[in-house]
Amino acid sequence: MKKIEISTSAIVFKDILELPKEDKMLMDKAIEARGNAYAPYSKFNVGAALLLENNKIVLGNNQENAAYPSGMCAERVAIWNAGARFPGVKILKLAITAGSTISKVDKPVGPCGACRQTLSEFEINQKQPFELIFMGEVGEVVKTESLLSLLPFSFDSAYL
Numbered sequence: 001m002k003k004i005e006i007s008t009s010a011i012v013f014k015d016i017l018e019l020p021k022e023d024k025m026l027m028d029k030a031i032e033a034r035g036n037a038y039a040p041y042s043k044f045n046v047g048a049a050l051l052l053e054n055n056k057i058v059l060g061n062n063q064e065n066a067a068y069p070s071g072m073c074a075e076r077v078a079i080w081n082a083g084a085r086f087p088g089v090k091i092l093k094l095a096i097t098a099g100s101t102i103s104k105v106d107k108p109v110g111p112c113g114a115c116r117q118t119l120s121e122f123e124i125n126q127k128q129p130f131e132l133i134f135m136g137e138v139g140e141v142v143k144t145e146s147l148l149s150l151l152p153f154s155f156d157s158a159y160l
Contacts, residue, residue, distance in 0.1 A: 008149040012108075013141040023093070023133055023143065026051050029059060030095040033074065037061035043101040046074035046109070050082050053090040058082040075115040079122055090126045094119070094147070096134040105136030116151045123147045124156050 013019055016027055026049050034047025041064050048060040060078025064071040075096060082091065098109035111119060111134070123130055129146035148154060 006152045008144070008152075010149075011143045013143065015139060016135065016141055019133070019141060019143075022051075023095070023131075026057065026093055026095040027097060027133060027135065027141070029057055030097045033059040033061045033078075034097050034099055037074065038063045040064060041066070041068065044098060044105075045100070046096065046098045048074040048078040049095045050078050050091055051093040051095075052082060052086055053092055054086065056086060056089070058085065073112060073115050075111050076118050079119060083122070090128055091122060091130040093131040093133065096132070097137070098135075099137035104138065106139040108135050108140055108142040110134050110142070110150060111147075116147065117155065119147045120151050120154045121156060124154070 016024055019027060029049035030047040032047065033049060034045045037045035037047060039045045039062055046062040050058040052058065058078055058081050060074045060081055062071065062074045063077060096109065096111060099105050123146065129148065131143060131145055132147050133141060133143045135141040144150060
């Protein structure tokens with residue numbers, strides 16, 4: 001038997017104004033995308049913005065449906081949009097922001113488990129980590145150097 005220690009690290013910024021210029025610009029795009037989310041049921045709007053290696057920015061936002069499981073998260077909308085429009089182009093950064101029409105979201109909101117799994121496949125396939133930056137509507141912003149740092153023991157195609 002052996003024990004494995006798992007750790008991760010992140011940088012926490014006081015607010016969006018503390019972000020480096022490029023990261024703030026990307027988060028501003030995610031905020032813009034959040035404003036176009038279709039979330040009439042949960043009232044929880046999420047926006048995502050991907051910065052690609054070719055300097056293109058691809059947006060996504062959550063899209064709900066009355067048949068609840070049929071909706072889609074902002075992160076997966078953005079990453080599949082990038083995969084469809086720019087196949088093989090590496091992802092450099094992903095910014096995510098979440099807000100609610102019911103109450104103020106003042107804590108960073110990271111990707112859900114399904115999104116982490118989907119995003120991890122893109123990071124693994126491109127053989128290069130991409131930064132993840134996430135926040136609520138206001139308050140602290142978290143930045144990690146890799147999506148996989150949020151998903152230890154990830155499942156990928158090597159198991160198939």
